[in-house]
Amino acid sequence: MEDFNDTLLSFQNVSVTTGGNPRLKDITFDIKKGEHWGLLGLNGSGKTTLLKVIAGYVWASKGHLVSWQGTYGKIDIQKLRQQIGWVSDSLDDRYRTKQTSTALEVVLSGLFASIGLYKTFKTEDIKKAEYWLDFFGIYHLRNTPYLHLSQGEKTRSLLARAWIAEPPLLLLDEPCSGLDVKGREEFLSSLEHLLHLDNAPALLYVTHHLEEMPNSIQNVLLLKNGEILTKGSKYDTLTNEYVQRVFDVDARIVWEQARPWLVISST
Numbered sequence: 001m002e003d004f005n006d007t008l009l010s011f012q013n014v015s016v017t018t019g020g021n022p023r024l025k026d027i028t029f030d031i032k033k034g035e036h037w038g039l040l041g042l043n044g045s046g047k048t049t050l051l052k053v054i055a056g057y058v059w060a061s062k063g064h065l066v067s068w069q070g071t072y073g074k075i076d077i078q079k080l081r082q083q084i085g086w087v088s089d090s091l092d093d094r095y096r097t098k099q100t101s102t103a104l105e106v107v108l109s110g111l112f113a114s115i116g117l118y119k120t121f122k123t124e125d126i127k128k129a130e131y132w133l134d135f136f137g138i139y140h141l142r143n144t145p146y147l148h149l150s151q152g153e154k155t156r157s158l159l160a161r162a163w164i165a166e167p168p169l170l171l172l173d174e175p176c177s178g179l180d181v182k183g184r185e186e187f188l189s190s191l192e193h194l195l196h197l198d199n200a201p202a203l204l205y206v207t208h209h210l211e212e213m214p215n216s217i218q219n220v221l222l223l224k225n226g227e228i229l230t231k232g233s234k235y236d237t238l239t240n241e242y243v244q245r246v247f248d249v250d251a252r253i254v255w256e257q258a259r260p261w262l263v264i265s266s267t
């Protein structure tokens with residue numbers, strides 16, 4: 001029998017329209033505790049808008065969204081944001097303007113959901129930040145300014161920042177953008193490591209590239225023009241037919257050790 005207490009987030013017919021432009025249409029789906037979802041779609045299909053709705057930066061024009069803290073509109077959104085770990089290009093951009101922040105300081109700031117450190121922290125907070133830097137393989141870079149890290153090291157420090165407060169939900173928006181093959185594989189391996197912990201968070205992982213999805217992702221939601229094309233197990237959704245429809249290309253999926261690769265048909 002389905003256990004509704006296990007539901008972390010529930011989208012109930014959520015639509016978002018801005019200035020007459022529909023960005024999301026009638027989205028209904030649930031994320032349960034500890035579930036790992038991939039979110040795929042073309043540019044402009046509504047992926048980032050969906051993440052922003054979850055973090056309370058964009059509000060539903062219609063429908064309801066219920067989180068583990070209660071219904072949006074009735075809950076303290078700041079408090080909710082502190083329980084969501086988010087990695088995105090825009091976070092990277094914001095840290096690039098903080099010339100002096102070290103990798104350790106970036107990770108520590110995740111305890112306060114701030115960009116930069118404005119609050120005093122305890123020795124145990126530093127120990128915690130160092131533990132996660134080590135877990136993600138970048139402890140030796142703890143005193144290096146964020147700006148001097150390679151893109152792969154930056155992304156791993158942002159993952160450690162997102163996870164340090166051990167939130168129930170992680171939102172990763174194109175975390176592999178700008179990474180070379182080695183950086184991508186190191187990042188994915190760190191992420192897999194995290195997703196196998198006993199208290200692993202639920203994950204919503206946005207990407208354009210199928211092969212960038214961690215193996216632990218079980219479920220996929222395909223978005224097309226702001227609507228759900230299909231959702232469910234990755235093996236039921238990442239079929240040749242759905243992938244051709246969602247990406248508008250003549251292509252097929254090849255599975256290699258539970259990892260999907262898109263092969264474009266030659267013309």
Ligand SMILES: Nc1ncnc2c1ncn2[C@@H]1O[C@H](COP(=O)(O)OP(=O)(O)OP(=O)(O)O)[C@@H](O)[C@H]1O
Pocket residue numbers: 018019021022023041042043044045046047048049050
């Ligand atoms: N602030 C905004 N105001 C109005 N419309 C917006 C705004 N931000 C995005 N949109 C529109 O909402 C739609 C969905 O955009 P969104 O950024 O969510 O897509 P996406 O799937 O994340 O795209 P990409 O893969 O390019 O990042 C697009 O039509 C976009 O033009």
